Each structure stands twice: as structure tokens, then as C-alpha cells.
Amino acid sequence: xxxxxxxxxxxxxxxxxxxxxxxxxxxxxxxxxxxxxxxxxxxxxxxxxxxxxxxxxxxxxxxxxxxxxxxxxxxxxxxxxxxxxxxxxxxxxxxxxxxxxxxxxxxxxxxxxxxxxxxxxxxxxxxxxxxxxxxxxxxxxxxxxxxxxxxxxxxxxxxxxxxxxxxxxxxxxxxxxxxxxxxxxxxxxxxxxxxxxxxxxxxxxxxxxxxxxxxxxxxxxxxxxxxxxxxxxxxxxxxxxxxxxxxxxxxxxxxxxxxxxxxxxxxxxxxxxxxxxxxxxxxxxxxxxxxxxxxxxxxxxxxxxxxxxxxxxxxxxxxxxxxxxxxxxxxxxxxxxxxxxxxxxxxxxxxxxxxxxxxxxxxxxxxxxxxxxxxxxxxxxxxxxxxxxxxxxxxxxxxxxxxxxxxxxxxxxxxxxxxxxxxxxxxxxxxxxxxxxxxxxxxxxxxxxxxxxxxxxxxxxxxxxxxxxxxxxxxxxxxxxxxxxxxxxxxxxxxxxxxxxxxxxxxxxxxxxxxxxxxxxxxxxxxxxxxxxxxxxxxxxxxxxxxxxxxxxxxxxxxxxxxxxxxxxxxxxxxxxxxxxxxxxxxxxxxxxxxxxxxxxxxxxxxxxxxxxxxxxxxxxxxxxxxxxxxxxxxxxxxxxxxxxxxxxxxxxxxxxxxxxxxxxxxxxxxxxxxxxxxxxxxxxxxxxxxxxxxxxxxxxxxxxxxxxxxxxxxxxxxxxxxxxxxxxxxxxxxxxxxxxxxxxxxxxxxxxxxxxxxxxxxxxxxxxxxxxxxxxxxxxxxxxxxxxxxxxxxxxxxxxxxxxxxxxxxxxxxxxxxxxxxxxxxxxxxxxxxxxxxxxxxxxx
RNA sequence: GGGCGUUUAGCUCAGUUGGUUAGAGCAUCUGCCUUACAAGCAGAGGGUCAUAGGUUCGAGUCCUAUAACGCCCACCA
Numbered sequence: 001x002x003x004x005x006x007x008x009x010x011x012x013x014x015x016x017x018x019x020x021x022x023x024x025x026x027x028x029x030x031x032x033x034x035x036x037x038x039x040x041x042x043x044x045x046x047x048x049x050x051x052x053x054x055x056x057x058x059x060x061x062x063x064x065x066x067x068x069x070x071x072x073x074x075x076x077x078x079x080x081x082x083x084x085x086x087x088x089x090x091x092x093x094x095x096x097x098x099x100x101x102x103x104x105x106x107x108x109x110x111x112x113x114x115x116x117x118x119x120x121x122x123x124x125x126x127x128x129x130x131x132x133x134x135x136x137x138x139x140x141x142x143x144x145x146x147x148x149x150x151x152x153x154x155x156x157x158x159x160x161x162x163x164x165x166x167x168x169x170x171x172x173x174x175x176x177x178x179x180x181x182x183x184x185x186x187x188x189x190x191x192x193x194x195x196x197x198x199x200x201x202x203x204x205x206x207x208x209x210x211x212x213x214x215x216x217x218x219x220x221x222x223x224x225x226x227x228x229x230x231x232x233x234x235x236x237x238x239x240x241x242x243x244x245x246x247x248x249x250x251x252x253x254x255x256x257x258x259x260x261x262x263x264x265x266x267x268x269x270x271x272x273x274x275x276x277x278x279x280x281x282x283x284x285x286x287x288x289x290x291x292x293x294x295x296x297x298x299x300x301x302x303x304x305x306x307x308x309x310x311x312x313x314x315x316x317x318x319x320x321x322x323x324x325x326x327x328x329x330x331x332x333x334x335x336x337x338x339x340x341x342x343x344x345x346x347x348x349x350x351x352x353x354x355x356x357x358x359x360x361x362x363x364x365x366x367x368x369x370x371x372x373x374x375x376x377x378x379x380x381x382x383x384x385x386x387x388x389x390x391x392x393x394x395x396x397x398x399x400x401x402x403x404x405x406x407x408x409x410x411x412x413x414x415x416x417x418x419x420x421x422x423x424x425x426x427x428x429x430x431x432x433x434x435x436x437x438x439x440x441x442x443x444x445x446x447x448x449x450x451x452x453x454x455x456x457x458x459x460x461x462x463x464x465x466x467x468x469x470x471x472x473x474x475x476x477x478x479x480x481x482x483x484x485x486x487x488x489x490x491x492x493x494x495x496x497x498x499x500x501x502x503x504x505x506x507x508x509x510x511x512x513x514x515x516x517x518x519x520x521x522x523x524x525x526x527x528x529x530x531x532x533x534x535x536x537x538x539x540x541x542x543x544x545x546x547x548x549x550x551x552x553x554x555x556x557x558x559x560x561x562x563x564x565x566x567x568x569x570x571x572x573x574x575x576x577x578x579x580x581x582x583x584x585x586x587x588x589x590x591x592x593x594x595x596x597x598x599x600x601x602x603x604x605x606x607x608x609x610x611x612x613x614x615x616x617x618x619x620x621x622x623x624x625x626x627x628x629x630x631x632x633x634x635x636x637x638x639x640x641x642x643x644x645x646x647x648x649x650x651x652x653x654x655x656x657x658x659x660x661x662x663x664x665x666x667x668x669x670x671x672x673x674x675x676x677x678x679x680x681x682x683x684x685x686x687x688x689x690x691x692x693x694x695x696x697x698x699x700x701x702x703x704x705x706x707x708x709x710x711x712x713x714x715x716x717x718x719x720x721x722x723x724x725x726x727x728x729x730x731x732x733x734x735x736x737x738x739x740x741x742x743x744x745x746x747x748x749x750x751x752x753x754x755x756x757x758x759x760x761x762x763x764x765x766x767x768x769x770x771x772x773x774x775x776x777x778x779x780x781x782x783x784x785x786x787x788x789x790x791x792x793x794x795x796x797x798x799x800x801x802x803x804x805x806x807x808x809x810x811x812x813x814x815x816x817x818x819x820x821x822x823x824x825x826x827x828x829x830x831x832x833x834x835x836x837x838x839x840x841x842x843x844x845x846x
Numbered sequence: 847g848g849g850c851g852u853u854u855a856g857c858u859c860a861g862u863u864g865g866u867u868a869g870a871g872c873a874u875c876u877g878c879c880u881u882a883c884a885a886g887c888a889g890a891g892g893g894u895c896a897u898a899g900g901u902u903c904g905a906g907u908c909c910u911a912u913a914a915c916g917c918c919c920a921c922c923a
Contacts, residue, residue, distance in 0.1 A: 007885080174921095192920090199923085217923065230923095264922080272923045280921045341922080355921095389850070396849065396919075484918085510917095515858090517916085550859065554851090555916090559858060565871055568885055579882035615862090623860070627870070642882075721889095728877065728889040754880070805867065817903035826865050826904095833866060 004581065004683070008567070008574035010538020014675040018132045026070075026693050027137045029077030031469055038074035039470035040066060040503075041454050042138065043478045043486070044146060046085035047123045048092050051130045053512045053520070053558065054479065056530035057546045061509060061622070062477045063136040064547055067671040068617055069474075070137070071697035077470055079457050080131070080138040082124055084116075084147040086413035086446035087181055087189075087348050093119050093412070109411050116412045120145075133531060135539050135674045137693075142466075144457040146449040147414065154456035155414045155449050156429050158497065163418075163427040167364050168406075170418070170425070174283040175405050177356040179301030180349040183409035184360050186445055188485050190353050192342040199268065201334035202327060204229055204246040207254050213238070213246055214334055216268035218341065219278075220327070221320040223248060224307040226255055227291040228274040233259035235270050249332045250323065251308065260285050277357045293357050301354050316354070361407040361416060361442070368492040369398040375495055383491055386507045386620050387553040390480060397488050406445045413443030451489035454502035473503040480508050480553065507620045510555035517557055533563055540673035541566040547672055548626035569630065570676055573665070576638050577680045580658045583649050587685045590656045592704070596648065598748060599657040600706035601713035602641040605632060606661050611700045613668060622672070629668050637661060640717060640752075647751050659686055664698045712776070716749050719774035723753055726770050726781065737761045741778035749777070771843045775836065778843075795844065802841045809834045 005012070021027060029039070040062050045055055062078060070076040093116050094104050104112055124145075131138060144151065162168040176185040200220045203212040215229055226248055231238040238257070245254035262285050263272050276286025277293040286293060296306045303311045303319045311319050327333040344353040376382040376395060385391045407416060419426045419437040426432040431439065449456075454473050458466035472494070478487060487506060494502035513519055514526045521527075533542045544566040550556045595603070609632035616625035641661070648654045663684060670677040670692050681692035689695040727736075739761050740746055750760070765782040772779045809830050812818050819827055 004882095006883080008883095215923090219923090262921090262923080268923060274923095279923080281923070282921090284921080342920095392850070393918075400919075480918085551861095554859090557858065559872085561872060562858075564885080568883095569871095571885065572883065575883035575886090577882080582882080619862095621862095624862085627860070631870085638882085639887090646882095724888060725890090801867080808867090812903080815903055819903085821903055822865070829866065 004574070004578045006578075008571040008676065010540060010567075010570075010675070011535075013679045014135070014539055017675050017678055018135055021137065021691065021693055022132075022140070024691065026691065027078070028139045028141055029470075030075055031465060033075045035073060035075035037077065037469050037474065038066070038069040039077040039079070039473045040475050040477065041079045041457055041473055042081060043476075043482070044081040044083040044144075044450065044453065045127055046088055047082050047120045047127070048085050048088045049123065050126050051530065053528055053530045055130075056134060056542065057509060057512060057556070058477060058479065059131065059134055059136050060543045060546045061507065061620075062475075063134070063543075063674075064622055064671040065475060065477070065507075065620070066137050067674060067693065068697065070693065071667065071670065071695060073696065075469075076137075077142070078136075078138050079142050079144065080140060081144040081146070081453070081457060082120075082127060083446060083450055084120065084145065084413060086408055086410055086443060087178075087183065087185075088446075089116060089119060090410050090412040091181060091348055104411075112411055130531065133534055133539055134543070142457070146446070146453070150459065150462070151449055151452065151456050152414055153429075153462070154452050154460060155444065156417045157461055158448075158452065158493070159417055159444070160427055160429055162363065167367070168361060169364065170359065170361050172357060172359045173362070173403075173405075174277075174280050174355050174357050175360055176344065176346075176353045177299075177301075177358065178346040178349055178351060179297075179299065179354055180351045181346065181410070182299050184358060184405050184407060185346060185353065186405050186447075188447075189347045190344040191347050192344050194340055195343040197339050197341055197343070199335075199337040199339050200324065201269070201337065202249060203332040203334060204249065204271075204273070205332075206241065207245040207247055213241065213257070213271045214269045215271050215273050216337070217273055218339065219275075219320075220323050221303070221316055222275045222278045222296065223273065223323065224251060224303070224311070225275040225277050225294045225296040226273045227276060227286065227294060228256050228258045228289065230258050230260040230263040230272050230274050230285060231270060232261070232263040232265045235263070235265045237270060249330065250326055258289055260288065278355050280355055283355075283357065295357060297354060297356070301351075316352075360405050361418075361444075363404040363406055365401045365403050365492075368496055369401050371495045372488075372492050373398050375501065381501060383487075383501045383503060384505045386505060387551075390483060390506070390508045390553065393480065393483050394488050394491065397484050398492075401488075404445075406448050407440075407442040408445055409441070410443050413446060414449055416440040416442050416444060447485055447489055450486055451493045452497075454490055454494060455498055460498070467498075471498060472501050475505045475507060476503040477507045477509070479511060481511065483508070505620070508553050510550070510553060512556050512558055514558055520558075528558055528560075533560070537563045537567045538570070538675070540570055540676050543674075544569065544626065544672050547622045549623065551623055552620055569634070570673060572634060572638060573669070574676065574680070576633075576642060577662060577666075577683075579642060580662045581680075581683055581685075583645075584655045584659050584685055587655050587659055590660050590686055591652055592656055592660060595653050595657065596651075597709045598641065598644045598713055599653050600704075600709035602637060602657060602661055603704040604706050604710040605636045606664055607700060607702075607704045609636075610664065610668065610698050614697075614700065617671075626672060629665070633665050633669075637665065643752055644748055647748070659684065663687070666692060667695060667698055715774045715776050716746075719772065719777045719779075720749060720752055722774065723749075723772045723779070723781075726772055730770070737765055737782045739764060739780045739782070741780070742776065746777065771846065773840065773843055799841065799844055802837055802844070806834060806837050806841065809837070 042062065043058060045051060066076045066078045093112070096119070097104060097107060097115060159168060176187065176190050178185050197218050199216045199218060202215050202217065202220060204215050205212040213229060229246055231242065241257045242259055244257055246257060247253070248255050262281050263270065274282045274285050274291060276282045276291050277295045285291070294306055296304060298304050301316050303314045305312045307319065311322060314322060324333060345351060346353055373395060376391065417427060417429065418440040419432050420440070421436045421438070426437065431437060454476070455467055455471050458470055460467050476487070490502045494500060511519065518524060518526065530542060541563050545563045549562060609628055613625040613628040616622070616628060645654045645658055666677040666681050674693065678692050681687060737759050738755055764780065770781040772781060813830060813834065
């Protein structure tokens with residue numbers, strides 16, 4: 001037998017295991033197998049960068065599910081892949097080229113895409129290495145990319161079909177414009193953050209009069225695009241002005257005063273300037289009143305010639321200052337009222353988003369969302385979120401969502417399958433026949449392709465072999481921040497295109513924060529590289545920590561100390577295994593036919609732990625499952641059973657029990673810590689498979705539940721604990737004598753307490769005595785030491801606690817309401833407990 | 847403005863359909879180099895479960911209100 005190192009060394013343990021599993025093909029699904037499928041598609045990480053702690057958490061949870069289900073006998077299939085991440089990757093590549101002095105537009109589309117592919121391959125390789133380090137069981141034979149040939153075809157098909165059905169349309173609407181990336185964004189890609197700003201009160205003079213309306217705005221620079229001012233039709237203050245014109249400052253152009261519901265009498269001055277081309281509300285107002293849309297900005301958000309020569313070319317910020325100066329000098333600026341409000345920024349470039357009127361492609365959301373709202377009412381057809389409260393997050397989104405802007409003015413992505421020739425539009429899988437057709441320059445939102453991930457990766461729409469077996473997927477795991485972007489969209493696309501939910505369960509986790517509860521961010525410099533942790537403590541320790549630290553769906557505060565604790569735990573298992581392995585060498589088979597009470601006891605505890613932890617595993621409550629296994633392993637198996645086993649280590653029953661229970665522990669822990677469990681499993685003298693990964697998860701069996709032995713040994717343990725307690729509390733030296741009152745064989749107790757045979761006596765000695773007792777075992781400890789003040793206080797406090805508890809229980813049991821209404825089992829328990837407590841008290845008072 | 851969540855030991859977190867004296871890890875204190883493990887073993891201390899009401903024989907758990915913190919959504923000029 002290979003000698004185990006004295007300390008657990010993850011670096012050695014984790015070597016070569018991944019390749020072993022991979023080369024054996026354990027990660028691969030088997031579509032022809034008769035086993036039930038269990039399929040998870042990996043949320044494809046962006047090829048923009050490397051994996052962070054959040055990814056490590058995400059993949060750990062999935063790997064636990066996959067490994068557990070595989071051992072439970074499922075045909076597991078975990079499909080890996082990556083996301084081209086259109087705007088995010090494009091931004092990175094643009095920057096890389098810029099650093100080399102290359103401009104994207106001068107470089108040209110074709111060469112730029114080549115640079116994007118280079119980037120993708122570089123980062124893809126890093127990500128795959130990181131997956132291997134985490135030990136995750138991905139079926140690489142089915143790996144996909146959101147921009148690969150199959151996905152691209154699926155994307156085109158969906159686009160074409162939706163277009164033909166009227167679910168995709170092209171329209172000129174106001175959208176969120178990123179002036180740095182120079183592309184449209186969806187609502188989800190806009191992040192709102194608080195900014196200090198001001199309400200600027202500006203005089204809009206009435207035509208031919210010195211009278212004016214006080215117009216409050218946060219964006220004075222947009223006044224060049226004003227085509228009206230609006231008041232509420234019920235606003236008595238302004239009724240007389242409706243229909244008249246006011247003079248737009250600086251441009252000195254008359255614009256009408258109109259009434260519109262958008263003008264709120266309570267807000268500001270009740271007068272609002274209307275800029276249809278640069279504000280979403282005003283856009284709507286403009287539509288209602290047929291107002292002209294004047295675009296006043298270029299695509300990079302500098303001002304254009306519509307603002308007049310002086311302002312053209314200025315940035316938004318410069319223009320604001322200049323406008324304010326001019327207003328002041330013309331005595332048109334009434335007041336500046338400080339204000340803090342939410343301003344939208346681009347998720348990727350961070351720049352302030354500019355509402356712009358642009359012609360873009362949209363998905364008509366209402367019918368798609370309504371289908372989901374309908375299916376979510378049916379428990380057999382809905383996506384089951386864990387925790388269930390996230391169902392509300394999705395439903396709410398489905399209720400309020402509106403048309404999804406899917407075109408992006410980028411190059412890296414799925415090019416829109418639309419061709420134009422003069423006024424003609426052609427939408428199809430391939431370019432149309434004939435001369436003069438020009439394809440749309442734009443690409444699709446990256447989420448358009450990832451929304452198809454759960455089925456397009458399985459070969460949809462061309463091949464249905466995998467789809468038939470693995471769709472709907474059994475589970476999806478992701479963070480709650482991704483629900484609007486991805487989970488919701490996969491759900492409506494799955495329902496629409498395949499008529500079924502994309503996955504049965506959706507396990508949601510939170511975000512990882514730093515120790516102070518702050519988000520990890522580059523600017524704070526508080527980032528943690530998960531692979532530094534792997535290097536220091538091993539992937540198994542990191543995984544165990546990530547999987548068990550918090551309940552599902554909640555945020556986690558990163559704490560390196562806990563990874564250390566996980567290492568300690570693994571070290572404990574390592575050493576227990578070392579003990580077991582060194583003592584069961586040569587064991588030919590596990591024979592549990594003639595068992596001693598303590599063997600029956602640990603087997604019972606094991607079965608109960610198995611039963612409980614499996615219930616938790618099935619509910620994705622890995623924190624609870626982990627705690628249950630931890631308690632059994634450390635507090636029962638290591639602390640007591642191994643200690644007991646030392647005294648009967650030569651017997652077959654002890655060897656068999658040790659081997660049986662250790663195997664069970666390794667199997668229960670394998671999903672959490674695959675490397676170390678495999679290492680130890682390989683050294684077992686008796687094992688069922690060539691790898692723990694393909695071995696069967698233990699099956700709960702009543703055969704190994706021994707109630708009476710469990711109670712008896714529990715009682716011995718309780719006795720041992722009280723004995724040690726009294727010993728410690730009294731600072732007892734080794735010079736003591738014990739008299740057992742019971743006739744039973746107290747051999748194990750005597751051994752665990754390390755009581756020398758010479759110290760056991762048959763009759764009371766005339767020196768100070770302590771009573772020790774559990775339910776069945778009683779003993780008296782004698783030792784020469786005068787009762788100290790501390791002893792007396794301890795004894796008194798024990799008596800007090802007992803008396804209080806007895807009083808409480810007596811009151812409870814004399815309460816008719818309680819006795820009649822509470823379940824009989826509970827009442828009975830209180831009665832038994834009361835009797836026991838009374839007995840104990842009696843003993844103490846003796 | 848709408849919605850959701852959190853508040854339990856010094857710290858980080860569990861706590862199932864309401865039911866024994868509310869648990870764990872870390873930290874703290876005491877004693878141990880006991881031949882699997884000193885990154886260990888044995889023992890101990892530490893909580894009016896955010897606050898105020900209510901329902902109930904019984905509330906950390908259910909209901910109502912309040913407070914603090916956090917997140918998501920929303921077109922607040």
C-alpha cells in the first residue's frame with residue numbers, strides 16, 4: 001500500500017486526476033444509454049477575460065450536481081461553452097488594437113474580426129485550463145461557442161421566422177445610445193447610478209412679450225432640440241398660454257405651448273420642455289402631437305450643426321457650460337437648484353447613455369412574455385426557481401418588459417440577416433439573388449444568441465437526437481443578476497421555439513462580496529483570484545467553502561479563513577483515512593454479519609446522515625448537506641468510532657465497518673471535493689469501481705438502522721461527556737478512583753476515558769465524591785481534594801438549571817390546553833424528559 | 847415611486863411543516879505533545895433571535911406596524 005503523507009497536500013493530490021477522468025470519458029454523456037438524463041448547460045463565460053470567484057462558485061455548484069447525479073445513476077451531461085460577448089469583447093479588442101496604434105475603422109471589418117477570433121482563442125484556452133483546475137466534469141466533446149456555425153444558423157433561423165411572423169421588426173425609435181462604443185443598447189445594458197446635478201430654471205419668453213414661462217430642466221444643452229413646451233391641460237396657471245408660442249432661447253425660434261398628460265403639475269414648475277429626439281418621454285409626447293424630431297448630436301455625442309456654429313463640435317458637457325453662460329448673459333437663467341438623480345450609463349464603457357432616435361431592429365415582447373406568464377402558473381410546465389422567490393423576479397420582468405432592441409452597431413457578433421436594395425428589404429437565411437443587395441452592417445445583441453443556448457447547443461434546429469433526450473434541461477445554475485439578461489430570455493425563447501421551458505429547475509446563487517460586504521471591483525482593488533486560493537489550499541477546499549458557506553440564493557462575503565477551515569476539514573478526513581487504511585490493509589471483503597454494538601451504532605448514524613444529507617442534496621441545499629456530513633464525519637466517526645475501533649482493530653467487524661463507513665463518507669463528499677476523495681478511494685483495499693466518480697452513491701437502507709444499539713451507545717457517549725466535563729471542571733489529576741453502579745460491561749467507556757484498571761473500585765471510598773450519570777450508566781468518582789468554592793458554585797448552578805427546567809416542564813404538563821392540543825409525541829417526550837431530570841436532580845442532591 | 851431581501855454569539859453564517867435548554871465554523875478562556883491528525887484532542891464561556899404589538903397551549907419561525915441596511919425595477923422633466 002502506498003504510504004500517505006502525514007499532512008494533506010492538495011498540490012500532489014490534485015495532480016493528474018483531471019486527465020484521468022477526462023481520458024476515461026467519464027465526463028461524456030451517452031445519448032444511447034437507457035439511464036434518465038440529467039443535463040445542465042454551463043452559463044457560457046464571456047471570452048473577454050479569465051474566470052473570477054463568481055465563476056468558481058457557479059461552476060462548483062454545477063459540478064456538485066453533476067457528480068452527485070452521475071453517482072445516483074443518471075446519464076449526466078454538462079455542456080460547456082463560451083460566449084462571444086459582442087460588445088464586451090469588441091471593446092477589449094478595440095483597446096488592444098488602439099494600444100498598438102491601430103484604429104478599428106481603418107483596420108477594416110475583416111481584419112478586425114480576425115483579431116477578435118485571436119482574442120477568443122487565447123482566452124478560451126485560459127478558461128479551459130481554469131475549468132480543469134476546478135475539477136469540473138464538462139463534456140468537452142459537445143463544447144460550443146455562441147458564434148460557431150450551428151449557433152449562427154439557429155440565430156438566423158429565429159430571426160427570419162420571427163420576422164416573417166411579425167415578432168421582429170425594424171423601426172425608428174428612441175433607444176439607449178452608447179457614444180463611445182457607438183452602438184444601441186438594450187434597457188438591461190444601462191446601469192443607473194446617482195449623480196449630482198441640478199435643475200436649471202430657464203426663461204422661455206412668450207412670443208412678442210416680456211412675460212416668460214419658467215422651464216426647469218436637468219439638461220439645458222438639449223434645448224436646441226426643443227420643439228414645444230408642455231403643460232398639463234388641468235393646470236390653471238398656464239391655461240392662458242396654451243396655443244401661444246414661446247421663444248426658444250439662443251436659437252430665438254418660436255415653439256408652441258401644448259398640453260400633454262406627461263406634464264405633471266406637481267413636478268418642477270409644471271412646464272416641461274419637449275425634446276423628442278433626445279428624451280424617451282418627449283419622444284412619446286412628440287408622437288402624440290406630431291412634433292418634429294431634431295437630432296442635435298453626432299454619434300459620439302458631440303453637438304452637431306443643428307445647434308448652430310458656435311456649439312457644433314462641442315461635447316455634451318462643454319455645450320452645457322457654454323449654454324449656461326449664454327443664458328446668464330442674456331438674463332434668461334432664473335435659478336440653479338441642486339439635485340441628485342439617477343443617470344444611465346453604459347454597462348460596458350461606463351459612459352453616460354444618450355437617448356437617440358435611430359432605426360434599429362426590435363423583438364416584439366408582449367406575446368412572448370405572455371406565454372411565459374401563462375406557463376409559470378402551471379407547476380408541471382414552469383421553471384422551478386430555487387429559492388422560489390426568484391420566480392417573482394422573472395414574472396415581474398415579463399409583466400413590464402417592452403420591445404427588445406437587438407441590433408448593435410458592432411462588428412463582432414451575428415450579422416443581421418437582412419439585405420437592402422433601395423427601398424426593398426430582404427430577410428432570409430442567405431443572401432438574396434440578384435444585383436445590388438447590401439447586407440445590414442449591424443450585428444445582434446449577444447444575448448440574442450445566448451437566449452438559444454439550452455437547445456441550439458443540442459443541435460436545434462437541424463438535429464433532434466440530443467434535443468429529444470436533453471431538452472428541457474434538468475437544471476440551470478446562475479446568479480440572480482443574470483435573470484433579466486439571460487434566464488428570462490431563454491425562457492421565452494424556449495417556450496416559443498420548442499414549446500417547453502428550457503429547464504425544469506433553476507438554481508440561483510448570489511454575488512460574492514469582499515469581507516466588508518463590498519462588490520469586487522477593479523477600482524477598489526479588492527479582487528481575489530480564485531486560482532491563488534487553489535494554489536494555497538487546493539481546489540477541493542475552495543469548492544467546499546463555496547458550496548457550503550451560505551444558503552441558496554444569498555450573497556456571500558469572501559473569507560479566506562473559511563477556506564483554511566475547509567483545508568483543516570480535508571486534513572482531518574485525510575488523517576482519519578490514513579488511520580483506517582493502515583489498519584485494514586489486506587481486507588478482502590466487507591463483512592457486516594456479526595457486528596459489535598459500536599459498529600451498529602456508527603452504521604446507524606451513517607444511514608441517518610445519508611438519509612438527511614440526500615434530502616438536502618436533492619433540494620440543492622449544499623450548505624445543509626455539507627453540515628450534516630461534516631457533523632457525522634468529525635463528531636461521530638472521528639471523535640468516537642475511530643477511538644472505539646482502536647481497541648478492537650484486529651476484528652473483522654471493526655475493519656469492515658471502518659472500510660464501509662469511510663467509503664460512504666468519501667462518496668458523500670466526492671461531489672464537493674472530487675480530488676481528495678478519489679485519491680483516498682484509490683487506496684481502499686475493497687472498492688466497487690475503478691474510480692469513485694463512476695461508483696454508486698450509497699443507498700439508504702433500514703438494514704443498518706439499529707435503534708437499540710444507537711440508544712445504548714449514545715448513552716455511553718453522553719456518560720463519557722459528563723465524565724470528562726466533571727474531570728475538567730474539577731481540574732482532576734490522574735489520581736482518582738471510580739466506582740460503577742451498573743453491572744453492564746463498561747469496557748469501551750473505561751477505555752475511551754483512559755481509566756486505569758487499578759482505579760476502578762467496588763465500594764465507596766471515604767473521600768470526596770462526584771456523581772456521574774447518563775440514563776443508564778452511573779458512576780461515582782472519588783478523589784482526594786477538598787471541595788473548593790468553584791466546585792460548590794458549579795454544582796449549585798447545575799442544580800438551578802435542572803430545577804428551572806423541571807418547573808417549566810411541570811407547568812407545561814399541568815396546562816390542559818397544552819396536553820390536549822399538542823401532538824402526543826411531544827407531550828410524551830416532555831414527560832420522559834421530566835422523569836429523567838428529576839432523577840438527575842435527586843442524584844445531585846444526594 | 848414600485849417590488850424583493852436582510853437584521854440570530856465578538857466575526858461569518860445555519861436554523862425544514864411553529865414543538866426538548868436556538869446551532870456551526872472562526873475567534874476567546876482552561877487543560878493536554880493520548881502512537882490518524884497540535885492546522886490536533888478534551889472542556890468552558892458567550893445570544894432579551896432589530897423594535898413594538900398580535901395569533902397560538904407554544905413564535906427565531908406565522909400576521910401587522912416601525913427602524914436600519916442592501917438589491918432589483920421604473921420614462922420622474
